[in-house]
Amino acid sequence: MISSIRLYFFGTGGSWPTQFRNTASIGIRVGEEAILFDCGEGTQTRIMKSSLSIMKIKRIFISHFHGDHFLGLPGLVQTMSLYGREEPLEIYGPSGASTIISDLLSLGYYSLSFDISIKEMHDGTTIDFGDYTVQSYRASHPVPALSFALKEKDSFKFDEEKIKEKNVPRKMLEKIRRLGEINIEGRTISIKDLSSEIRRGRKISYSGDTRKDAHLIELFKDSTVLIHEATGEMSLADKVRAYGHSTGRDAAEQALLSNSKKLILMHFSPRYNDINPILSEAKQVFENTEIANDLMELEVKLSEV
Ligand SMILES: [Zn+2]
Ligand SMILES: [Zn+2]
Numbered sequence: 116m117i118s119s120i121r122l123y124f125f126g127t128g129g130s131w132p133t134q135f136r137n138t139a140s141i142g143i144r145v146g147e148e149a150i151l152f153d154c155g156e157g158t159q160t161r162i163m164k165s166s167l168s169i170m171k172i173k174r175i176f177i178s179h180f181h182g183d184h185f186l187g188l189p190g191l192v193q194t195m196s197l198y199g200r201e202e203p204l205e206i207y208g209p210s211g212a213s214t215i216i217s218d219l220l221s222l223g224y225y226s227l228s229f230d231i232s233i234k235e236m237h238d239g240t241t242i243d244f245g246d247y248t249v250q251s252y253r254a255s256h257p258v259p260a261l262s263f264a265l266k267e268k269d270s271f272k273f274d275e276e277k278i279k280e281k282n283v284p285r286k287m288l289e290k291i292r293r294l295g296e297i298n299i300e301g302r303t304i305s306i307k308d309l310s311s312e313i314r315r316g317r318k319i320s321y322s323g324d325t326r327k328d329a330h331l332i333e334l335f336k337d338s339t340v341l342i343h344e345a346t347g348e349m350s351l352a353d354k355v356r357a358y359g360h361s362t363g364r365d366a367a368e369q370a371l372l373s374n375s376k377k378l379i380l381m382h383f384s385p386r387y388n389d390i391n392p393i394l395s396e397a398k399q400v401f402e403n404t405e406i407a408n409d410l411m412e413l414e415v416k417l418s419e420v
Contacts, residue, residue: 117146117246117267120317120415122340122379125151125161127407129324129346129360129382130183132156136409138183139382141342142167143265143319145247151175152263152321152342158187159194164410170200176236176249177208178323179260180215189219196228203230207242207249209259210235236261247316252334254325256359262323264334267316274311281308315420320375324382326356327365335373339419342407343369344382348392363393367400376419381407 121144128136138155142162149171151158162169169191177185188206195204206216212235220231236242238253247267254260273288283291283304291297296305307313320338324346325331335341346360355362361369363380370378378401383390390406397404 116270117316120145120267120319121167122319122342122413122415123162123165123167124379124381124407124409124411124413125158125165126153126155126187127381127383127409127411128183128385129344130385133385135388136383136385137161138186139178139323140187141321141381142172144171145265145267147171148173150249150265153178153184153323154187154191155183156186156190159191161409162191165412169195170198170202172204173202174205174207174244174249176251176261176263177206177212177216178254178263178321179209179256179258180211181258181324184323185215185219188216189222192220192227192231193223193225196225200229203232206231206233207236207251208233209251209261210237211259250334252331254323254331255328256324256326260323260325260359262321262325262331262334264318264320264338266318269316270314271306271310272312272314273309277309277311283309314417317415317417317420319415320373322361322366322369324360326359327361327369329372331369332373335369335375338370338373338375338377339415340377340379340413341366341370341373341375342379342381345380345393345397346382346384347387349396363397363404364400367397367404370401370404376403378404379407379413380404 123142125140126137139153140158236251251261343366345363347355
């Protein structure tokens with residue numbers, strides 16, 4: 116079971132960094148380890164200003180290879196190496212990630228103190244990390260791009276009556292908890308057969324760069340927090356969508372249709388100093404909407420599921 120889940124907004128702007136916003140990067144501390152969704156330029160200096168240790172980052176998920184989503188990677192990796200990191204680092208990305216990331220990490224002269232594995236994810240890929248999974252769906256953007264959802268596993272409470280009723284040996288319970296279901300002498304027994312209360316896990320979804328797309332509703336379904344790009348306001352909707360992006364209102368419609376609990380907007384065009392017009396258009400559709408700012412941190416509580 117995961118003790119706590121905390122979100123860190125390291126970069127909340129789109130396209131290029133400004134005085135006030137770095138480009139896209141979100142940290143999620145899941146219990147004792149942390150992951151990143153995207154790693155825009157300057158991510159490492161933002162991490163240093165936050166309460167998250169750089170060494171806790173175990174996996175990095177890159178949504179796509181536009182500069183505002185990945186150019187922070189070589190700097191971050193080289194710093195980790197200078198710190199003498201030994202723990203392996205996992206990097207995930209869309210089609211082409213293996214070549215692009217290998218090329219990127221071979222820049223310049225340095226020696227890596229730890230192993231890096233690079234894996235490509237596709238539409239519908241789900242990876243199981245023990246206490247949680249990360250799933251990717253194809254996003255609607257002009258280059259290969261992914262949206263992600265991190266889902267804490269549901270937890271179950273065994274019910275003594277049901278265990279007796281199904282006649283399941285006690286020594287098998289731990290195995291059932293771990294695997295979800297097992298076969299006992301020809302009978303398939305699942306954890307749901309033996310449990311009464313089910314605590315649903317927290318779910319954090321991240322759009323990356325995308326147009327509003329019905330395909331993504333399934334990925335975002337029942338998110339505790341949906342972090343969605345909102346590049347511009349409705350008066351520029353045609354242009355925003357033509358470049359494969361969303362307005363704040365588009366993001367809000369995705370939150371509503373996916374039955375998400377909270378929406379956090381980010382990836383604003385550098386043209387905006389004042390984000391309030393984007394926020395108010397979104398709130399007309401989905402009231403529980405907030406703007407992300409760099410260095411904002413947020414605890415995702417179990418009670419919010
Ligand atoms: Zn972008
Ligand atoms: Zn992009």
